[in-house]
Amino acid sequence: MKALAKILILIFAFLMVGGGELLAQCAMCRATVENNLSNGDIGIGAGLNFGILYLFVMPYLAIGVVGFLWYRKSKLQAKHEQSRRNYQW
Template sequence: MKNKIIFFLFSFLFFLETKAQCAMCRAVLESEEGKGTAEGINDGIVYLMVIPYILVFGTIFFVYKKYKSTKS
């Protein structure tokens, strides 16, 4: 169980690069001269994707912690 938790934390927290764009956004941004806008769009998409995961895992963590303390 401990190995699974470590694996999920490692894979969730230590991603190096993500490419998260829909096909239409990619086509529009690749035709542009400056790549700053494309990087900004990628960062925004990743930011919007990560927030729900943090909220769900935080809730699960606190419920587990509460369950563990009442069980003892």
């Protein structure tokens, strides 16, 4: 469990350090989409919307996976301790 905590802390630190550069792209994306929409091309706008949805869903999916693994591990530990208690009697 300690290794998982270290990995999560490293991932969080990496995202926090590199997060400032991500905000710099918003004006460029908006200008590109507006330019393409005025020319009648909706492909880039649709791709950008898909990318936004992808980025929106990924943190929730990651939290769900971590929660599921944590739940499964706690259930296995409880089962293991229950069998250990039954064995002692």
